[in-house]
Amino acid sequence: MTDTAADVTAGFGPAGAAGGRRSFMTLVRVETRKLFDTRTSKILTAVLVALGLGSVAARGLVAGPHFFTLAGTSAIAFGTLLPVLAILTMTGEWSHRTALTTFALEPRRGRVLAAKCLPPLVAAVAACLLALLAAAPVTAAVSAAQGVPAVWQVAPHTVLGWIATMVILTAEGLAMGALLLNAPAAIVIYFVMPMLWSAVGQLGHVGAALAGWLDLNSTTSALTSGEVSGGDLARLAVSALVWIAIPMAAGVLRVSRKDI
Template sequence: MSGTPVTRSTANAAATSAVTATGSENTGSENTGIHRPRTPIPFRRLLSVETRKLFDTRGGKIITAGLVVLVLAAVIGRGVVSGPRLQSMIGTSGIGLGTLLPILAILTMTGEWSHRTALTTFALVPRRGRALAAKCLPPLIMAVAASLLAMLVAVPVTAVVAGVQDVPATWEVAPLALLGWTGTNVLMVAAALALGTLLLNAPAAIVIYLLAPILWSAVGRLGTTGRALAGWLDLNTTTAPLTAGDMTGGDTARLAVSVLLWIAVPMAAGVARVIRKDVS
């Protein structure tokens, strides 16, 4: 009689184990069905997020507001001093665009590292190349938009200055010059993006970007060799014919060399660094 309870206990224990195992299998299959692999974040969403980051931060808002004010002040000031000439007014607005747009681009590329949000970003977007591409496009698009804004602002200012000074306005513009001027703004922003990606340090990148024209100007005064070096390696010098709209074959070659030096090589090295860099 003592063997029967043991047998029943053993049978009950075996049944309980079987039910538990079955439940575990069902739960595992249900969990497998629930936790499906996540689909990658669409690139358009990444682009939207990075575009919003341009204006969400306090620095971005200040730079954007300063950019608008500086463009208006430059266009109006040039109109008052030089008269109602549309082409010259548009070109003068490039002073603000060529200074503040690259700084905004540098802050865009270095912000993840200075604010220590790179870990979150790359956890959500493991393919770092996609994240970098989404960061680069908004500043480049903004360079084109800001150039168009400057052109639109210059038109009514030219008309107002002509009316106030009671002189005829000069509306003639060279389409190639306007296109080259816009392209120059885009190249300057691209150079700033490359520098920010390479250094991942906003103060260092901004200082180097702002000091480079001064240093190249000094190099250009060192005689024939200095002028030759600046003529091939200084991006500000090689883009001058592009801005004027009269590029030649030699100008194109010099521009290609400076673009390779200031944009292609630093960007490639910076992308390689970001992809391999440990994030903590």
């Protein structure tokens, strides 16, 4: 048994024999451990935290003591790396060849996939909370250094919309990984799609309309605005259906029927 396979079985404990019944939380704990156990995931997590906190501190030197402006700067790193972490979560079983071990220990593949989704989504929320926590002392320090009053006011719906955007982008990475089961392909498509939609948006009214309804990066921008209209929610729902719900459903079906 390889070290990776040993990591997979270790979390199941005495009930690790094939066919044993395990709670969903046991599966979540195992998938959380697997998420941060690989060298790639450890490096990616360290880079994500470093860039997120670094961007908050660096923005303070330019933007001044504006609390949410500083915290929101971390979205550049989070929106890039959190989906990649999610993709690696979904494709890791196949790239590390541990799918046979995992699904032998838990034959109900749908439960395994559901357990895989929770750790990256929780990590997205935790990353946003960490950025908000880091922005508070940075805002106070910049205010004291520059001798200007700090701007702490931020609408709760703006913060919640920002966190929801990070969760949605992470969910997109999960769906892409589940559908393709190939990390390089999923990562390339995830990063190329915004550029393609930007080009489509320049193709007259039809292209702009398509991008307005199907570009998830565009439709999520309404979440942090002062007012979210019914039209904004409709466009977000359609883009989430196309890029999250349908790919995830297809991915679950593919994994459920895939020979190992």
